[in-house]
Amino acid sequence: MRIIATVEEMQQVANEIRLQQKKICIIPTMGYFHEGHLSLVRIGKQNADIIVTTIFVNPAQFAPSEDFNNYPRNIERDKRLAESCGVDILFIPSVDEIYPRDYKTFIEVEQLTEVLEGKFRSTHFRGVTTVVAKLFNIIKPHVAIFGQKDAQQAIVIKKMVRDLNYGIDIAIAPIVRESDGLAMSSRNVYLNITERTESLILFQSLQLAKHLIENGERSCTKIISEMTKLITSKPSAKIDYISIADSETLKEYLALHSADRVLISLAVRIGKTRLIDNTLITI
């Protein structure tokens, strides 16, 4: 596995790979790998010749009040895990490499970024789309893999790729969960023992929603109110949002109808840790 730290070297290597007619897959991450990240690599390997995984904790997608400085990092462990999964190139640029002094250009996807996560993290997606666009320009991949865990991010990136004619295939990988149901996330290390137990409430509330829908419930107000009741039964849980929306436009549903493709998503703070989760349902 080759480790690259500079944009110049990454661009040069990517150009050489393209000249060899090989298919490049990019997997953008913020590191501190878990099975969720590694599942993306495995899917990538089935879809391309060369896997480029990037590790960049992107300051532009964190608000000043958020956890950029404390975000968990362990590059040596990440290198070992990436190599064991067959990553070909690990691109680990510094902040100065991606945002040199006097950096001024940002990419914004409208509307889709103004709801859900965007309501609570107003500059988040601007940071995400900017860094992903830069990584696409540096690496020029044929395929990119993102996780369903960040459902809105996947939708926003797909839109950016269409709108800016990137011509990159975007694949979305299913959510990988711990055996008890908690969606894997680098931020799960923040949870203490009590919070770790209470964090299960996100997955359980999604299961409750599914159960209600399977039993004929069609009112979104009713479903959200049952989920809210369940979540707020945990002392450490504070809900940012619960949303039942169209899985492509993110337009909220009031009532569900046959053939609707629905994204049920939520963000809940467990103590100081903000967790997100979601599920897709076709009615």
Ligand code: AMP
């Ligand atoms: P992150 O390092 O958290 O920015 O995540 C990098 C990529 O891995 C994103 O596309 C995430 O959606 C994806 N990802 C993170 N957690 C999971 C998970 N539990 N299951 C599947 N994909 C995930």
